[in-house]
Amino acid sequence: MLWVDKYRPHTLDKVMVHMEEAQHLKNLIALGDCPHLLFYGPSGAGKKTLIMALLREMYGPGAEKVKVENKPWKVEAGTRKLEIDLTTVSSNYHVEFSPSDAGFQDRYVVQEIIKDMAKSRPLDVAGTKGFKVLVLNEVDKLSREAQHSLRRTMEKYSSACRLILCCNSASKVIEAIRSRCLNIRISAPTKEDIVSVMQHVAKKENLQLPMGLAGRIALQSNRNLRAALLSFEACYVQQYPFSENQAVQATDWEQYVTEIANDIVTEQSPKRLFQVRGKLYELLSNCIPPEIILKRLLVELMRKLDSELKREVCHWAAHYEHRMQLGQKAIFHLEAFVAKFMSIYKRFLIANFG
């Protein structure tokens, strides 16, 4: 088992970051009822861990006995009958899934499936809280229509069912939903938090972890605990005993984006654009989300640019990423950004150095 999974805290008492939030959640449950919850914050911050620990606190270890099912749900959409495939993770007490998996049909998931689930009480009333929990992931990816459908469901069936919503960016969740939930912001762990978790893991594994190395791993993880633990384990596989100045490898795709950034700063030509296109394709075909690629590329470019260019380049990155969300094919917009960058940069070079 990977260390990230092996050392995932299972109870609210054991969490090592977000201890304050965990304590609040405990108070919340101690009162016997709980409102709908919306967890938001960057990925890798620990939302899922908290939610699982919360469920366990509510229902005991039974909440961790989950089964994963993938089944088609039949729903009636007006006159048509649809079948929607959903993967659910469920215990006796809760059901977890991502309604946005249904794509443009997500509205029906909310209107029919979630409503059905919300209406029926949990089977075994004696041991439970009298309500069950629906954990909905990635609610920020739900269409507006689906989100609107959710809002009244939340009020109407609140006696039999609690929703725990989870998302990265709260901006994309409509106000009507946010105002019906207890919003819990989960910030990314600080560098210090990450170092202390790594020290904890090192102790459990009986390893000597030099502070310098720990600091560099934490820094490179960009406040993402999952990434930090993974690269910590990678370092261990690569070389143990650790040395203070051992190299911390960035992940493959990150190195690849760095290469692209170098490519386009060193040469601006149609030929180079063509080569870069191949690399972008490769990243996309490895399932790296396009907005992540673009963001990383921008950050890499910013390191190399003169400050007078930065404002312009960052504007175009925002511009093309926005278009990418509206458009269909990500590669067009990634490439457009690269081309735009090349032209700006070339003009800048000519103006300044002739």
Add this chain to the structure above:
Amino acid sequence: MCSIVLRFGGAVETHRSSSGKLFVGCSCFTVHLLYVWQRGLRVADQVRRSPLYIPASGSWERLEAQSVFMMAGRQQSTQQWVEKYRPKQVKDVAYQDEVVKTLTNTLETGNLPHLLFYGPPGTGKTSTALALAHQLFGPALYKSRVLELNASDDRGINVVRTKIKDFAAIAVGNSHTAPDYPCPPFKIIILDEADSMTEDAQNALRRTMETYSKVTRFCFICNYVSRIIEPLASRCAKYRFKPLNEDIMTIRVRHVCQEEGIQLSPEALSTLSKVSGGDLRRAITVLQSAARLYGSSISGANIISVSGVVPDDVLDSFVAACKSGQFDKAQAVVSNIIAEGYPASQILNQLFDIVVSSPDITDEQKARILERIAETDKALIDGADEFLQLLDVASNTLGALCNLSQELTAF
């Protein structure tokens, strides 16, 4: 099947039979009543209205609170406070005097036009419509006379042509009336959150509305009146629901605090009305959240942290970084904001307020900054990335505040 024993003076017992009927029996001052179970709060409501009710010490409010609480333990977990404190009668709706006056009149005469309620969230629109329907027909007839549809129901064009039309077409006789209720000879169709209905579906409604206007009244509820097509809107009496003012807000919040046994410092109270901006639902939800997380004694900081409002110092550092003219500083601040998980849209809201009211920013600078905020708001709605959008706003604000050339492509 379950039974709950409530303590009140003597013991009040309620039994819920499997058929959904609720019996309330009170051993100390014989109250018997039979009530169709609909909502948690109704029990106490019914008991109170019963002619046999003889108040002893204590108050029915207490019983109400207690009954809800007791049920919580068993099978109905405690209600959300917004539901619990939803006005049950039209006259309880605060601050919306015009509509309350008209509807109170309606309750006497039984005359009702089609209605269109519009206004910002949490101002009492849904509550008013539901209260009106309940007061007109009472629990016995409610199901047969009132159809309530909202955005969680499918209201596409097909439903309009079938479900809504069928309901609208049902004739109502004068014979089916409930004593103590006006029971006017029509049905009500409440279309809540009507702004989420497509234009096609709304168009399909026109005919239904016309054809069955004798036996059916429509009540549309929406946030923006412009989202309702003109032919529908023009047939309705329109009522605008205003954002509640601070005084009313304070009174309602105080009331909830008293009922729930919560200490709210004056500073917390004013913070609460500030962050909720006239939306009472939001105020009550924030209050409940804070009470759940921090216990019964709540400070202003507690309110801020559950309300999703970004603390002032975060915005201060954002503005300071922009003023410094150093892009890297601004980028660091933006990265930090995103890592902390603050929603970009919220940052924009608050930045907007700061910029507009800041005396040392010139009008031209304000215009430059606000234009980009507006564009970014749209981009975020379209699903654009928060980091990139916020960085763009920061960089543009920086340019404006430092009077850098607006023309980016200067080379």
